[in-house]
Amino acid sequence: MVMAAPLAVSLGDPAGIAPELIAEAWAQRETAGLAPFFVVGGASVLIAAAQTHGLSVPIIPITAPGEASAAFSSGLPVLGDRDCTPSFGAPDRNGAELALHSLTLAAALALAGDAGAIVSGPIAKSRLATVGFTQPGQTEFVADACGLPHEDAVMMLAGPSLRTVPLTVHEPLSAVPGLITRDLIEHKARIVASALARDFGLSKPRLAVTGLNPHAGEDGRMGREDSDIIAPAIAALQAEGIAATGPHPADALFAAHERDRYDVALCMYHDQALIPIKTLDFDQGVNVTLGLPIVRTSPDHGTAFAIAGKNVASPGAMIAAIRMAGECAARRTAA
Numbered sequence: 410m411v412m413a414a415p416l417a418v419s420l421g422d423p424a425g426i427a428p429e430l431i432a433e434a435w436a437q438r439e440t441a442g443l444a445p446f447f448v449v450g451g452a453s454v455l456i457a458a459a460q461t462h463g464l465s466v467p468i469i470p471i472t473a474p475g476e477a478s479a480a481f482s483s484g485l486p487v488l489g490d491r492d493c494t495p496s497f498g499a500p501d502r503n504g505a506e507l508a509l510h511s512l513t514l515a516a517a518l519a520l521a522g523d524a525g526a527i528v529s530g531p532i533a534k535s536r537l538a539t540v541g542f543t544q545p546g547q548t549e550f551v552a553d554a555c556g557l558p559h560e561d562a563v564m565m566l567a568g569p570s571l572r573t574v575p576l577t578v579h580e581p582l583s584a585v586p587g588l589i590t591r592d593l594i595e596h597k598a599r600i601v602a603s604a605l606a607r608d609f610g611l612s613k614p615r616l617a618v619t620g621l622n623p624h625a626g627e628d629g630r631m632g633r634e635d636s637d638i639i640a641p642a643i644a645a646l647q648a649e650g651i652a653a654t655g656p657h658p659a660d661a662l663f664a665a666h667e668r669d670r671y672d673v674a675l676c677m678y679h680d681q682a683l684i685p686i687k688t689l690d691f692d693q694g695v696n697v698t699l700g701l702p703i704v705r706t707s708p709d710h711g712t713a714f715a716i717a718g719k720n721v722a723s724p725g726a727m728i729a730a731i732r733m734a735g736e737c738a739a740r741r742t743a744a
Contacts, residue, residue, distance in 0.1 A: 421530020
């Protein structure tokens with residue numbers, strides 16, 4: 410596979426579990442088959458975090474992303490000298506400022522082509538809001554950095570067993586029926602189909618679209634959104650040559666014997682998409698943003714302040730996020 414530029418990993422909140430998981434990922438780099446990556450800032454935090462897992466991780470300071478590949482086999486490359494005092498489980502303003510700096514610079518480096526992708530560590534959005542973070546989450550932050558409207562940045566959750574896309578994300582359940590439109594479904598489905606082909610090597614990805622109501626409305630007896638909105642959107646996508654099917658009753662779509670019939674499930678709301686992926690692939694789930702000019706992934710978990718620094722957190726999702734970023738970046742480089 411063609412080598413892309415090294416990956417930029419943003420530190421996440423330094424009081425959370427991201428630093429220790431980044432250190433674990435570097436320690437397992439060979440067995441996990443990870444592409445070279447560097448971390449933006451937080452050298453002393455990473456050293457302390459590694460020690461909580463019984464690891465001695467050499468930190469190699471770098472001044473430019475291009476130095477990371479040569480250094481990677483010998484130690485964990487860290488770009489720049491921005492840092493803070495380690496305080497696992499006790500988030501503070503200094504940590505929030507470091508997290509925002511790390512995310513901002515990582516995104517800028519990916520946009521400039523100096524990094525092959527960005528892998529973003531989990532943040533505490535309420536903490537970052539106190540130091541200038543104005544977006545709902547990192548997906549929207551990266552969309553803004555790329556100069557794209559938020560609706561063009563599509564969240565996909567991916568694991569070994571399943572990929573899902575919530576068509577509406579952080580919205581009250583009561584608001585969802587009014588937000589489901591043909592334009593929304595068709596727009597995001599096109600982005601998903603294109604991204605799965607470009608970044609995941611699926612020449613004709615199969616999109617399974619869920620219904621909104623129980624039993625996908627059961628011919629209108631349990632709601633008309635499925636027949637009046639979702640089904641016509643699917644028909645329009647099929648007419649464009651996109652392999653979309655549905656609307657499928659969501660209660661049966663995620664059974665083992667169903668999952669090999671599609672490549673991604675497009676779901677109508679947050680929990681419809683996230684419950685199955687977290688049930689099946691909690692420790693290996695990746696949040697990947699589709700539709701961007703850059704590759705961006707993140708482990709599909711939060712900061713977990715309560716267990717930070719206690720050698721409890723699993724590095725599986727962080728390793729999976731770094732691996733996926735490297736694979737997607739390599740496909741773009743080879744294209």
